[in-house]
Amino acid sequence: MPGKGKLSDRPDFHIIGELVEAGSRVLDLGCGEGEFLAWLVANKGVVARGVEISAAKVRKAITRGVSAYQGDLDEGLADYPDQAFDYVILSQTLQETKAPLHVLREMLRVGRRAIVSFPNFGHWSVRRAMLFTGQAPKTELFPYDWYNSPNIHFLSINDFESLCRETPFPISKRYFLSGSRRVTVAPNLMAQTAVFLLG
């Protein structure tokens, strides 16, 4: 997973920040240190909740004033009533979840809409690394060795789109990014990051 830095370091946050309507109820799954939620509260006046597994990060998030709690993502979602939120956000974390399909279903149960962003495993840099080294790809997008990577499910933009077709999950909007630049041509090859608005 790319580091969850300041808002400016994470181009998908800019997209998500624009998607979220002012004053809405937002749940951020894997909220990290709560920077993004704090930004949404300050700039969009949202009612924010966060879930994060790491005690150290939850501490930072609470210190920031975010109502975050320490908990497992799957277990945490189960407790929420249907449609408790306007948006449930899963930013750069889908590839780390044990049961991605279950998480996506739960997101659309507890939220009116789901916003999912993930690093694109179909990006040319990943394909090239695999082709030339014959090893599990280690790139800017996926900087880990195979044995210490938090990523356990690798997916490309095409993978996600076909899952949404088959399940089905209604895709309302899609954004493809290379760095902070929008990608319009051959996104599955050219985009590093994808952002989908479901529901």
Place this chain on the structure above:
Amino acid sequence: MVVETRSAQFDSISLDSGATLSPVEIAYETYGHLNDAKSNAILITHAFTGDAHAAGISHETGKPGWWDNMIGPGKAFDTDRYFVICSNVLGGCQGTTGPGAKNPATGRPYAMSFPVITIRDMARLQRMLVQSLGIERLLSVAGGSMGGMQALEWATSYPEMVLSVIPIATTWRHSAQQIAFNEVGRQAIMADPDWSEGNYYDSGKLPGRGLSIARMVGHITYMSDESMREKFGRRLREKEKFGFDFGVDFEIESYLRYRGNQFVSRFDANSYLYITKAEDYFDLTNGTGRLADAFRDVGTRFLVISFTSDWLYPSYQSQEIVRVLRRMNGDVAYCDLQSNYGHDAFLVDIAEQTEIVRGFLESTARTALTASPKGVR
């Protein structure tokens, strides 16, 4: 910061048991300044044997308050920004009416004729104090252990009066194990012949043996296996080898005896009985077990804190509170802080606790400017 304990009197208070106490007195201290809008007040609720002297240096005794590391200028409860109140609980023995107080009807101490009190009764008296200070709404009610129970009681009994609560290392109802330890303490006191059915105030002999044994048991439950091993291990007390008698061999024995004896000089045995009973009766759901009902109309923000090595008030008890609030989509922040200090952690292991309490209070103060009394939902 030199502080003085003050006292407020009220004509009477009606109790959960149906009894009425009249009059009733409450000892309290305040730190910092109440702002003109009276919107920066925080009530600190103390644990079992605590008192009103939470912070600063006591004018009377020269001793620092029991949470002096958390309350003061620049600390978690920053007295440069907040007006902090702490009072001795109802049933206590450090200035608030309890079994050692004089019953105006007889001119003698209440002793065991004192009515049995509850955590809700404690909160009720605190509310009378807060209102008498002209405060309509508290920014927060915060406390650990039994103090956390009072904070939870405030949230459910007077939700319109609290913007946020910070229950730390606590539970929404006393468990069988918690009741069991309290009962051992009570039985130790009542088995002491000097207890005399509670009528020892004029005898000149306190039930010191019973009370100190009760306190020894308590101290064991406040520590963790690890913290005891680190602090005492199997070290012997001022000797190289076993004494082969029943004097003090180990450091831990010496420590417990010292703590027990010290306690006798500052705490009333009957207060021990009454306050532990209040803890044992504590159940936010009044026996239904349906915590969601208790939190139904509560718009208060919650910061729930537990500690990984606390086996007296284990983390799962805090997590039950958090889970129910989450199901109701309540505003709850929760962290299980890593500590080896056991239940004592909320008093001694305060670096991380300070960080999150400070941030939580700041954001609560920010929302206070915009939120309705019901908070966000």
